[in-house]
Amino acid sequence: MATPSLLVKASDKKLALQIEKIANNAGYQSVELDLQNKSDKDLASYPTDVFFIQINEQNNTLLDSLLKSHLHFYKDFIFVSRGEPNPTLDELMRQGAGYHFREPVDIEQVKEVLVDFSAELTENNHDIEKIQSSNIDQFGLLTGSSQVMRKLYRTIRRVAGSESNVLIQGESGVGKELVAHTIHSQSKRNLKPFIAVNCGALTPELIDSELFGHLKGSFTGANRDHKGIFEQAQGGTLFLDEVTEMPLEQQVKLLRVLETGEFRPVGSQKVKFADVRIVAATNRNPIQAIETGIFREDLYFRLAQFPLQVPPLRARGNDIIELAKHFLAYRSSEENCVKSITDHALEKIASHTWPGNVRELRHTVERAFILAENLIDVDHLIFDSEQQETENAEGVPSGMSLDELEKIAIQQALEDNQGNKTEAAAQLGISVKTLYNKLEKYSAVHQ
Numbered sequence: 001m002a003t004p005s006l007l008v009k010a011s012d013k014k015l016a017l018q019i020e021k022i023a024n025n026a027g028y029q030s031v032e033l034d035l036q037n038k039s040d041k042d043l044a045s046y047p048t049d050v051f052f053i054q055i056n057e058q059n060n061t062l063l064d065s066l067l068k069s070h071l072h073f074y075k076d077f078i079f080v081s082r083g084e085p086n087p088t089l090d091e092l093m094r095q096g097a098g099y100h101f102r103e104p105v106d107i108e109q110v111k112e113v114l115v116d117f118s119a120e121l122t123e124n125n126h127d128i129e130k131i132q133s134s135n136i137d138q139f140g141l142l143t144g145s146s147q148v149m150r151k152l153y154r155t156i157r158r159v160a161g162s163e164s165n166v167l168i169q170g171e172s173g174v175g176k177e178l179v180a181h182t183i184h185s186q187s188k189r190n191l192k193p194f195i196a197v198n199c200g201a202l203t204p205e206l207i208d209s210e211l212f213g214h215l216k217g218s219f220t221g222a223n224r225d226h227k228g229i230f231e232q233a234q235g236g237t238l239f240l241d242e243v244t245e246m247p248l249e250q251q252v253k254l255l256r257v258l259e260t261g262e263f264r265p266v267g268s269q270k271v272k273f274a275d276v277r278i279v280a281a282t283n284r285n286p287i288q289a290i291e292t293g294i295f296r297e298d299l300y301f302r303l304a305q306f307p308l309q310v311p312p313l314r315a316r317g318n319d320i321i322e323l324a325k326h327f328l329a330y331r332s333s334e335e336n337c338v339k340s341i342t343d344h345a346l347e348k349i350a351s352h353t354w355p356g357n358v359r360e361l362r363h364t365v366e367r368a369f370i371l372a373e374n375l376i377d378v379d380h381l382i383f384d385s386e387q388q389e390t391e392n393a394e395g396v397p398s399g400m401s402l403d404e405l406e407k408i409a410i411q412q413a414l415e416d417n418q419g420n421k422t423e424a425a426a427q428l429g430i431s432v433k434t435l436y437n438k439l440e441k442y443s444a445v446h447q
């Protein structure tokens with residue numbers, strides 16, 4: 001069973017030797033002192049699990065290289081410095097790189113952290129061995145065994161225990177909502193509600209009422225009192241998805257609630273107190289959103305007390321294949337009908353770039369499951385991007401039978417409506433009964 005490795009880069013020889021001794025006693029498999037003074041580039045791609053770095057004038061550019069390399073999403077860092085303000089180091093800390101100790105270093109504290117890292121990484125390595133031959137790891141609602149996902153799990157564990165607001169950033173379909181839900185379920189608010197709202201989908205006229213609630217009669221159509229999401233999430237976690245898409249006027253109001261904890265339902269004079277933890281998400285780069293003027297900087301700083309980056313699927317290595325098998329296994333057990341997949345199909349899945357990330361992967365596997373009789377092969381794989389292109393170009397994919405097209409249309413309608421058959425049937429322009437008959441015909445009853 002592999003144990004973790006540590007690279008020590010410290011100009012203070014005595015400190016470096018102390019760290020080496022502690023790490024050897026804490027079960028690190030290899031402890032290397034950077035005596036050659038590796039270049040920033042070499043360090044930023046160095047294959048070690050944990051870095052111990054003493055910051056001084058000589059290695060100031062190293063922090064920029066580390067930040068740019070995104071290595072801190074995968075690896076753990078312990079920095080020590082004399083405590084002069086350093087914005088790059090602050091940014092690395094904000095993004096969950098690890099620990100920063102001021103000099104003179106309290107060696108006992110560093111020891112604790114090294115021991116913690118070692119225990120966590122050893123435990124995780126043990127899981128990898130077990131999982132690779134059988135299943136994929138799960139953490140909370142998330143699935144994945146790759147280094148990047150393990151690093152994310154550790155960060156989630158750390159942040160879940162705090163009360164900080166969190167801003168999750170990541171491409172579309174990477175699992176930001178699952179991350180938010182996992183933070184909630186691992187926090188001490190887990191017995192209280194988790195309320196998710198898509199800020200981009202709120203209608204401008206109703207957004208105040210959605211956020212803060214309203215009293216009966218406060219506007220035309222307000223036939224009864226309505227609790228807003230702040231009240232619904234009381235004591236729990238409020239997940240604001242696509243937060244950068246919220247109109248600026250409401251961003252100001254949201255900021256006020258975050259600052260004062262107070263809000264007022266539409267039509268009410270009574271101020272209420274919001275006891276909610278905010279976890280927000282965006283698939284935009286928030287700094288760019290600020291620069292283009294659609295996202296308020298002050299709100300960003302309030303929300304991003306703890307920024308968290310969810311890696312794209314293409315950075316998750318073998319997880320792509322394992323997730324595909326995982327979704328297939330789930331689908332097979334839901335449908336009570338086991339279907340297999342060829343190596344060629346798996347290779348095609350592994351080499352696709354997945355612009356739509358895990359969501360696209362799941363859709364592709366589920367579509368293939370419906371299309372294949374028993375064995376999923378390359379021809380059954382329709383990627384979201386290709387489907388979009390074909391639909392745009394010709395209206396229908398070429399070489400498909402009407403039955404196959406019908407299956408895809410049904411599957412798509414069910415996905416669009418989160419499995420709700422009444423709404424899926426309405427979208428398809430058929431009765432619910434006909435939909436059931438067709439589902440039965442294709443033995444693809446959607447749960």
Ligand SMILES: Nc1ncnc2c1ncn2[C@@H]1O[C@H](COP(=O)(O)OP(=O)(O)OP(=O)(O)O)[C@@H](O)[C@H]1O
Pocket residue numbers: 141142143144170171172173174175176177178179241283358359360362
């Ligand atoms: N690590 C994961 N393990 C299992 N399923 C996942 C994982 N990540 C994402 N998914 C699945 O992918 C889909 C998208 O997940 P989610 O809605 O959390 O992504 P998102 O980043 O919030 O998307 P969007 O950018 O559209 O808001 C869901 O069906 C979810 O179940």
